[in-house]
Each structure stands twice: as structure tokens, then as C-alpha cells.
Amino acid sequence: MEARKDFFLTKQKRAGERAHWELIQKANSDLLAPMLRTGPAYYLIVAILALLVLAAAGAWTYMIQTGIGQTGLHPPIFWGIFIASFVFWVGVSHSGTFISGVLRISNAEWRRPITRIAELMTLFSVIVAALFIFVHLGRVWRFYYLIPYPNQREIWPNFRSPLMWDAAAIFTYATSSLIYLYIPLIPDFALMRDRVTGWRRPFYRVLSLGWRGTQTEWRWLGMAIRIITILIVMVMISVHSIVGFDFAVSLVPGWHSTIIPPYFVVGAIHSGMATVVMGLYLLRKTYRLHDYIRLEHFDKMGKLMLLITLLWGYFYFVERQVVWFGGIPDEMTVLDAILYGSYAPQHWVMILFNFLIPLIALSIPRFRRWPLGLLVIGVMINIAMYIERILVIVPSLAHPRLEYAWGRYFPSWVELTILVGSFAFFLLLYVLAIKFVPMISIWEEKEGILHGRHEER
Amino acid sequence: MADTKSAERRKKVIFGLFEPKTPMRPIIDRLNEMKFPAGTVEISSAVPILAQPVGVGWGRLHLFHVTMIAGAIGLLFGILLAGGTALLYPLRTGGKPIVSPSIVGIISYEMMMLFAIVTTFVTMAVQIVRSRRAGVGCDPRIDEGFIGISVRLDREDPRSGTIRDLFQEAGAVEVETE
Numbered sequence: 233m234e235a236r237k238d239f240f241l242t243k244q245k246r247a248g249e250r251a252h253w254e255l256i257q258k259a260n261s262d263l264l265a266p267m268l269r270t271g272p273a274y275y276l277i278v279a280i281l282a283l284l285v286l287a288a289a290g291a292w293t294y295m296i297q298t299g300i301g302q303t304g305l306h307p308p309i310f311w312g313i314f315i316a317s318f319v320f321w322v323g324v325s326h327s328g329t330f331i332s333g334v335l336r337i338s339n340a341e342w343r344r345p346i347t348r349i350a351e352l353m354t355l356f357s358v359i360v361a362a363l364f365i366f367v368h369l370g371r372v373w374r375f376y377y378l379i380p381y382p383n384q385r386e387i388w389p390n391f392r393s394p395l396m397w398d399a400a401a402i403f404t405y406a407t408s409s410l411i412y413l414y415i416p417l418i419p420d421f422a423l424m425r426d427r428v429t430g431w432r433r434p435f436y437r438v439l440s441l442g443w444r445g446t447q448t449e450w451r452w453l454g455m456a457i458r459i460i461t462i463l464i465v466m467v468m469i470s471v472h473s474i475v476g477f478d479f480a481v482s483l484v485p486g487w488h489s490t491i492i493p494p495y496f497v498v499g500a501i502h503s504g505m506a507t508v509v510m511g512l513y514l515l516r517k518t519y520r521l522h523d524y525i526r527l528e529h530f531d532k533m534g535k536l537m538l539l540i541t542l543l544w545g546y547f548y549f550v551e552r553q554v555v556w557f558g559g560i561p562d563e564m565t566v567l568d569a570i571l572y573g574s575y576a577p578q579h580w581v582m583i584l585f586n587f588l589i590p591l592i593a594l595s596i597p598r599f600r601r602w603p604l605g606l607l608v609i610g611v612m613i614n615i616a617m618y619i620e621r622i623l624v625i626v627p628s629l630a631h632p633r634l635e636y637a638w639g640r641y642f643p644s645w646v647e648l649t650i651l652v653g654s655f656a657f658f659l660l661l662y663v664l665a666i667k668f669v670p671m672i673s674i675w676e677e678k679e680g681i682l683h684g685r686h687e688e689r
Numbered sequence: 690m691a692d693t694k695s696a697e698r699r700k701k702v703i704f705g706l707f708e709p710k711t712p713m714r715p716i717i718d719r720l721n722e723m724k725f726p727a728g729t730v731e732i733s734s735a736v737p738i739l740a741q742p743v744g745v746g747w748g749r750l751h752l753f754h755v756t757m758i759a760g761a762i763g764l765l766f767g768i769l770l771a772g773g774t775a776l777l778y779p780l781r782t783g784g785k786p787i788v789s790p791s792i793v794g795i796i797s798y799e800m801m802m803l804f805a806i807v808t809t810f811v812t813m814a815v816q817i818v819r820s821r822r823a824g825v826g827c828d829p830r831i832d833e834g835f836i837g838i839s840v841r842l843d844r845e846d847p848r849s850g851t852i853r854d855l856f857q858e859a860g861a862v863e864v865e866t867e
Contacts, residue, residue: 392785408803444733445734447734459809682735
């Protein structure tokens with residue numbers, strides 16, 4: 233507590249203080265370096281990702297010109313890859329809010345190098361998710377029918393539709409995520425305003441709001457972060473619950489279940505945390521940020537992932553168990569198709585990647601401190617979570633109550649191109665952001681150093 | 690307006706730059722004894738300082754109240770948007786209410802959060818921009834962990850010398866008058 237009375241009257245010896253001081257200078261240069269140094273590999277990656285995004289844009293344009301019939305969607309399956317992708321990306325977006333928000337609320341010291349990476353992930357995945365709404369619309373030029381505004385046609389959006397709840401929730405979440413990302417960036421923007429030269433400087437001057445690091449500014453910033461953190465965690469839970477309502481409030485077999493919204497929230501956090509671990513590994517490796525993204529961070533993320541894996545497994549088991557025990561024929565048709573029928577291979581791969589392998593691997597302490605291992609687990613979980621989103625949507629729609637109407641679905645090249653393009657778009661946004669935004673919150677890292685809580689590697 | 694500008698022109702800022710390890714409390718206590726009005730003493734640092742100096746322009750912030758009020762307005766807006774428009778554009782469906790409480794609840798909740806978060810952010814941004822009006826000394830070394838203390842006072846204020854001496858005694862790396 234003595235250390236909290238006066239920030240400079242710490243128990244550190246003078247030598248320790250000197251070391252801290254040097255660490256601050258090092259943090260400034262190390263964490264700004266990715267923004268200031270650009271090699272040819274960077275341009276190559278940007279070019280490849282941009283090409284994939286262009287391919288997806290071309291496929292979408294072709295679909296708009298020739299109609300939604302270019303997709304694999306047909307009766308009775310009207311939701312496919314596009315909606316699965318929407319649900320998946322909204323899920324990924326929960327990583328930032330959950331990790332950053334919950335760790336800030338709990339004042340966890342190890343959050344410092346993770347929050348910015350996670351918050352950026354939130355914003356970009358929400359953008360990609362929102363794009364899929366427009367892709368799925370088909371007649372995208374009629375998108376304004378969704379916006380509530382007085383018009384001569386006396387047409388008004390029907391708020392009874394869960395898709396309108398989605399529109400409200402996603403808009404709120406995207407706006408909140410942008411704000412939540414921006415607020416802790418203000419002191420870092422001010423640092424860049426003073427350090428970065430060239431065409432980016434005027435942007436930083438505007439974005440930093442004239443920040444000079446006075447205690448009045450710090451107090452307003454701290455208060456805003458505290459308030460918005462609590463609110464955005466509440467928004468996060470509501471958003472994926474509402475995405476879950478898209479399914480749960482319908483009467484389709486396999487969807488009409490009260491556990492779907494919380495199950496969606498847990499699944500979202502599962503894929504989100506896996507994505508954050510992937511981001512941590514790649515940034516640490518690419519920009520040699522070993523001093524900031526340390527093994528302890530992987531260890532703690534691994535523990536969190538283990539917890540969420542167990543939670544996800546529990547929710548999944550409960551959902552299947554209740555359906556199986558009830559034995560309602562319509563529901564059993566869908567369940568049988570997933571467990572033993574045409575969707576069984578995907579299902580068991582999903583169980584393996586989503587639950588069994590992460591459970592065993594993350595239970596081993598040494599594995600949790602192996603960054604490459606966690607990257608592999610992260611990739612596995614994301615593949616499995618995407619399969620899981622497909623398995624939520626397709627089998628239920630493929631088996632309506634009347635047997636003669638059953639159908640099969642396989643995505644067309646148009647859908648698959650847009651899907652690949654969406655991943656490329658997400659990565660492209662992230663790669664471009666590296667040149668505009670410090671990937672690790674510099675001021676929070678310095679705060680950790682100065683408050684003497686900078687753990688050794 | 691002109692009076693304010695001329696009053697500002699009559700002000701000067703004494704800025705002291707200190708090494709990170711310098712104890713701040715004795716300096717702040719001495720400045721407190723000089724009874725400066727609120728907002729005339731500012732401490733600049735690369736990170737927020739945990740222990741806030743007492744009485745040196747350190748009023749309470751009411752951001753939480755702003756959030757609450759904005760949230761209430763958002764809630765009302767959500768009710769009007771989902772419930773009000775359902776009444777204005779009724780969709781008659783057998784056995785279903787024209788205004789559904791659960792739907793109004795969902796939309797109102799989202800609008801409440803949206804209004805609360807946006808208003809909190811805008812208020813914070815306005816306050817940060819407004820705080821620029823106070824004269825504060827700058828030095829790039831603050832980003833490296835140094836601490837700056839700025840005292841804004843009238844050009845004729847006799848305490849100027851005392852403040853400069855105080856900063857020098859406390860081990861200031863640099864003392865400037867702007």
C-alpha cells in the first residue's frame with residue numbers, strides 16, 4: 233500500500249528506479265518500431281491479402297449482377313455460409329471486449345500487452361460481420377429498407393423480426409467497440425504526434441485531442457475507461473445473445489432452445505480467445521516483442537482458454553443431452569444427422585478440435601507456456617468453431633418437419649471466394665493497422681513498469 | 690471574451706521538470722500551502738499518478754451522472770423507436786400484441802447502452818479538449834518518465850520567485866517561465 237501513496241516513493245532501490253527509467257525509454261522505442269520500420273515482406277503480405285479481398289469483391293459483384301441463385305442456397309436452406317460467417321465473426325469480435333473488459337474490471341496486471349491486440353480484433357471482426365449482413369441481403373441496393381426513417385411508402389422496419397434486433401445490437405456494438413478502442417489510444421496518439429514524422433502526423437495531432445498528459449486529462453480518461461468498460465461488457469453479452477435469439481426464437485427443430493443464447497456467448501468467447509492467442513503469437517514472433525508478450529501471458533491465456541473449453545463442452549453436452557432425452561422426432565432427425573448421419577464427420581472433427589484436444593493440451597502447464605503450441609490450438613479452435621456455426625445452421629434447415637422437403641447444401645465458388653476474402657479482409661485490416669496504431673498500449677505498459685509490477689521474463 | 694483573452698495574456702506559466710524518482714508529495718504540499726485557485730497547478734506525466742495531490746484544483750468528476758442521464762434518454766428513445774413506431778405503423782398478426790414488451794425491452798436496452806457510451810465518450814473528449822486552455826508546459830522527456838509541474842499565475846504575482854526556488858530545491862532538471 234505504501235507504493236500507492238506516492239507513485240515515486242516506491243520500495244524500489246535507486247538502481248531499480250534507474251532500470252525502470254531505462255525500461256520506459258526502451259518501451260517507447262520498441263513499441264513504436266513496428267510503425268516506423270517497414271520491410272518488403274510487409275508489402276508482399278499486404279499485396280497478397282489485397283488480391284484475395286479483390287477476388288471476394290469480384291465474386292460479390294458477380295453475385296449482385298446475376299442474382300442470389302449463384303450461391304448454393306435453395307429451398308429449404310436459405311441460410312448458409314454467409315450467416316455462418318456473420319455469426320462466426322461476431323463471435324470473434326467478443327475476444328476484445330471480453331478479455332480487455334473483464335481483465336480491466338478485475339485489474340489484472342497481465343492484461344497490458346493483450347488489450348490493444350484484442351480490442352483491434354473486436355473492431356475489425358465486427359466490420360467483417362457487418363459486411364456479411366449486406367452480402368446476405370442479395371439485393372444489397374435495397375439496404376435502406378432496414379433503416380427506420382419516415383418515408384412516403386409508409387414502410388417501417390418490423391421490430392418483431394430478430395434481424396432488426398441484430399441491426400440495433402450490431403450498430404451499438406460496432407460504435408461502442410470503436411470508442412472503446414479509441415479512448416485508451418489517445419495518450420499513445422499523443423506520443424506518436426511527438427515522435428512520428430511525415431503524412432501521418434496531422435492525423436495523430438487531431439486524434440490525440442491535444443493531449444499533454446496532465447492529471448486532469450488522466451482522470452477524465454481513467455473515469456471514462458472505467459465506465460465504458462463495464463457498459464461494453466454488458467453490451468457484449470447482449471449482442472451475442474441477440475445473435476443467438478435469431479435461432480432460439482424460431483420454431484425450427486434444433487434451434488428452439490433456451491440454451492442457445494448463452495451457448496452462443498460462450499462459443500463466441502471461445503473462438504475470440506483463440507484468435508487473440510494467434511494474434512499474440514504472430515506479433516511476438518514478427519516484431520520480436522518477447523519482452524512484452526511473455527510466456528506468462530500465454531500461460532494465463534491458456535488457463536482462460538481451458539476454462540472456456542470446459543464451459544463450452546458443458547453447454548454443448550447439456551444442449552445435446554436434453555434433445556436426446558426428450559426424443560421429439562423432429563428434433564431427433566436433426567440430432568441423428570449431426571451425430572451419425574451426413575454431418576457426422578464434421579461434427580466429430582469439431583468435437584476433437586474444439587474440446588478434446590484443447591482440454592488435454594491446455595491442462596499441461598508446460599504446454600501452456602509453449603507459444604507455438606497455443607497458436608496451433610488457436611487455429612484448431614477457430615476451424616472447429618466455424619464448423620460449429622455451419623452445424624448450427626445447415627442441418628436444422630435441411631430437415632424441416634415434412635420429410636419431402638428435406639434438402640442438402642454445399643456452398644458455391646462464389647460463397648467460398650467471399651468466405652476466403654473475408655478472412656483476408658480481416659487480416660488486411662489488421663496488417664494495415666500495425667502501421668497506424670501501436671499493437672501494445674504503450675502508456676499502459678509504461679504504467680506497469682513504473683508501478684514496479686513489471687515481472688521478469 | 691476580450692476580457693478573458695487579455696486576462697490570459699497577463700498570465701505566465703512556471704514549468705518545472707523533474708526526474709522520475711523525485712518525490713512529488715513535498716512539492717505538492719508546499720504548493721497547497723500557497724493556496725492557488727483550482728486548475729492553476731497541473732502535473733504532467735506519461736502515466737496516471739496513483740496518489741492524487743489534495744486540494745490543487747482537484748474537484749470531483751461527474752461523468753457517471755452524465756452516463757446515467759444519457760442512458761435514461763437512450764432508454765426513452767428505444768421505447769419510442771420500437772414501441773412508438775409499432776403503434777404508428779401497426780402490423781396486425783393473429784394473437785400477437787401490436788406492442789411487444791420483450792421486443793421494446795431489447796431495442797431499448799441497446800439504445801440505452803449506445804446513448805450512455807457515446808455520451809460518456811463525447812463528454813470526456815470535450816473535457817480533454819477544454820483542459821488545453823489551461824497553460825501547461827511541455828517537454829518531450831515527459832514521455833520518457835519525467836514529471837512536469839506547471840503553475841499558472843499572474844505576471845505580477847510575487848510568488849513567482851518562491852515557486853522557482855521551490856522547484857530548484859526539489860531537484861528540478863529544468864525550470865522555465867513561459
